[in-house]
Amino acid sequence: MQKFFVLVLFGVLLFSCKPYQNTKIRKNQITYEDFRGDQRLYPTDGGLVKYIDKGKGPAIVLLHGVPTSGWLYRKMIDPLVDRGYRVIVPDMLGYGSSDSPEGFELYNAENHAKRLLQLMESLGIEKWSHVMHDAGGLWTWELIKQNPNKIEKLIVLNTIIYEDGFYPPVRMKPGGMAKTAMWAYRNGVTTNTLLKKLFEEGLKENTLNVLDVEGYKTPLLEGKTDAMYYFFSQTCNELPDYSDVFKNIDIPVSVIWGIHDTMLQWPPQENRVARALKINPEDIHFVDEKHFIQETKAKEISYKILDFLSK
Template identity: 65%
Template structure:
């Protein structure tokens, strides 16, 4: 191996070999991605198979992920919510997690994601439910409200996409060969570590995830699931739809649980707009000492806030 090739190889390892997790010990009874997938069920949507968790009995709560995550993000919240007397549905949206990832672009539009979520809920025989949204799960939810405004009866906002003010995505791409090459590098495992290291370092106050945590985020990408990411990073992140009219039409109990140190979806620039648009009461705004991925470090706290919020509304 020539000196030049060797140097390039070392530079390659330095740039792309960084691990997106600390060398922390595996936690006791930690959930593995393999066991998570074993508990997922299958729904044949019009566009492909959607995998989802369906656990518990009682009023339904849907936990909706964003980009580039999946239902895995909520793995620590499922049991606490089930223990509170709820049926918890956690989908991997098409193109994410264990669900199918058919080739396409418009297939992953906000409208199509909303349509498929409605397909899933109709297939499960669920008429109304509480929706918990994070990150891009917000834009899919706003499209759902446009077509079926009466299906969601309670809303929980977790660091989700709302207004241009406060929206600072870590990744923004222009459509074309360069961005498609980046997606290829994620599928091949070349830049996947780099992607998640950047996201977790920016999205957590202290990135103490271990290899089992990260496995659930990385695996779908190296399995080839990047078309949905490409749409979001090259389309939605460059031209966020204006949903203010939709927000004003939403007249249901809403609570906000927000990681105050989030740099991707900042709370201060939009807090008044959110409170006014959704008519959120002061006691239903919960500012959490975390950044973007608050489900990783504050799962139980969030779950109990949601349970208290729903119990309070039920009592009324």
């Protein structure tokens, strides 16, 4: 009898917890297979990094966070390309289509930043505008620390800046429990549960369909969890302080923030951020969403980014 209940529980976890609510496919909706088909590859010391390089003109980088990938920006790429920009969208090592080698410190902010700088150098891009989200902020602050002269304009989307306002959905201690959780994520045991919780907390209303979720779920089932393990068991517990880096930032900065975000809250840090990054009040914008603003507000965000870049 006990074995029966265990099997039932496993079945519930595996099949009944769908991370999407909408079954309707949108017209001309991109599939994850098509998205991957547009990606190129760059070999790094840690492994292959996949990225999209589309369009001509001034370069703009769209940088994801955890546990997402460049797929998060799929709805924003063409609008920016159509307005004359060269759009670079990387999957950082350990995420999306990029390699996920075994290791620990290769997933720290310093190494993520170093690899991104190397990628941009390989593309012959000396300077660029830069959009980041979530943990992409940490990798960006580290990039600026390593080379402060690369980013011309900075756009902040619900990004990790200070401990104030940082309430991650998961914090883990390094070790067996965390590793077991990662095993369950990549083996289909709790993959749907993780994604459903993520979208419930990260969107006012989960309107994603099966094709949307495919781009988030596939990398997990392919085993892309080592970078997540580092972030949730290390970074979340010892958030770096980049206050000294902020003092030396002397470029235009814009904030576009989902004001209902519970994971990265704006009010506890708004005055401190505005002062530290020297942001003009007219360059701070709020959108009616939670954390994953690129999913439901892609057009609005794109317009605001284009307006800021045109100044």
